[in-house]
Amino acid sequence: MAGWRENVREVEPYVAGEQPKQTDMVKLNTNENPYPPSPKVQEALERTAANILRLYPDPTADELVTAIADRYNVIKSQVFVGVGSDDVIAMAFLTFFNNPEKKPVLFPDISYSFYDVWAECFRIPYKTVPLNENFEICTEDYRQPNGGIIFPNPNAPTGLAIGLDAIKEILDANPDQVVIVDEAYVDFGTDSAISLLDNYENLLVVQTFSKSRSMAGMRIGFAIGNEELISCLMNVRNSFNSYTMNCTAIAMGAAAVRDEEYFRETTQKIIETREWAKKELTALGFTYPDSKANFIFASHKSVAAEEIFRKLRERHIYVRYFNKPRINNYLRITIGTREEMQKLFDALKEILGAYNGECQ
Numbered sequence: 001m002a003g004w005r006e007n008v009r010e011v012e013p014y015v016a017g018e019q020p021k022q023t024d025m026v027k028l029n030t031n032e033n034p035y036p037p038s039p040k041v042q043e044a045l046e047r048t049a050a051n052i053l054r055l056y057p058d059p060t061a062d063e064l065v066t067a068i069a070d071r072y073n074v075i076k077s078q079v080f081v082g083v084g085s086d087d088v089i090a091m092a093f094l095t096f097f098n099n100p101e102k103k104p105v106l107f108p109d110i111s112y113s114f115y116d117v118w119a120e121c122f123r124i125p126y127k128t129v130p131l132n133e134n135f136e137i138c139t140e141d142y143r144q145p146n147g148g149i150i151f152p153n154p155n156a157p158t159g160l161a162i163g164l165d166a167i168k169e170i171l172d173a174n175p176d177q178v179v180i181v182d183e184a185y186v187d188f189g190t191d192s193a194i195s196l197l198d199n200y201e202n203l204l205v206v207q208t209f210s211k212s213r214s215m216a217g218m219r220i221g222f223a224i225g226n227e228e229l230i231s232c233l234m235n236v237r238n239s240f241n242s243y244t245m246n247c248t249a250i251a252m253g254a255a256a257v258r259d260e261e262y263f264r265e266t267t268q269k270i271i272e273t274r275e276w277a278k279k280e281l282t283a284l285g286f287t288y289p290d291s292k293a294n295f296i297f298a299s300h301k302s303v304a305a306e307e308i309f310r311k312l313r314e315r316h317i318y319v320r321y322f323n324k325p326r327i328n329n330y331l332r333i334t335i336g337t338r339e340e341m342q343k344l345f346d347a348l349k350e351i352l353g354a355y356n357g358e359c360q
Ligand SMILES: *Cc1c(COP(=O)(O)O)cnc(C)c1O
Pocket: 031, 083, 084, 085, 086, 087, 112, 152, 156, 182, 184, 207, 208, 209, 210, 216, 219, 220, 221
């Protein structure tokens, strides 16, 4: 066997939801936004001349950073931007979860499945903290020695959110660790921990343009924290690649953040569709945690999730199924447009109806 293999960093990668190529599908499997980005983004794209690509982009991504700082009422040196929040969080793991005593980083057992992948890849010790039987995060479980904490709020894939008081409890119990709140879904009805930043220098809040701003394909994420945390992040980032944000991402991202009205309209539509979808799912015999995100994590009382997943797939309706302990009887269903959701419910009625028929 060739010796070089011994020198390879072997990792088990994150597996993203599939991106099928059909045109007639209903795609509810990767929590994308069913609405297009703001029309201002289209305008920014049309204003962009290919000739600017000759030059390196602004390494400070100033236009985008300024737009984010203005929107969230912080100063520019409190904002870090990256290639999706995946890039931001990866940089944060490298920067902040580096304690010499090798105490484990804590995150929930049922959570974003990229956290353990980064920890493994960067050789960061970690320990998963079980959610309770209702899939809730219990703050008292985060009072144990650790080398840092990360959790999504709302949590994925459960959709459950915790309040700012609970986040404060976790922060108060861990003044010597960086606590990262991954707010990928916060815009669908949860209070952001950004309001706590003045009182907690160890808090880093991460958000993304992929969900509430309909720009998953553009790859923009950001972190907001105190200036010292942000400058540490930049030092690590600049030790990899100073030009993570390309010219188009900077211009289009800034255009998206400035269009507050469109943002409110589309997130509100998704919230309304979600609440309607909950009622429809209940009527069909599903139960689910009370999601505050743009997806619902649902389990059927009599038909196995994997079976429903397969039958939906045959009909070109894609939802996400995780074959993992504790959650292997759940489907994570992204909230699409009302029309897409209606197609899902029509298909579910057929699928579940056939089961009722078989039993009689
Ligand atoms: C979608 C998601 C992200 C990452 O999204 P990007 O597209 O990389 O910005 C991060 N955390 C959670 C919990 C997510 O669901």
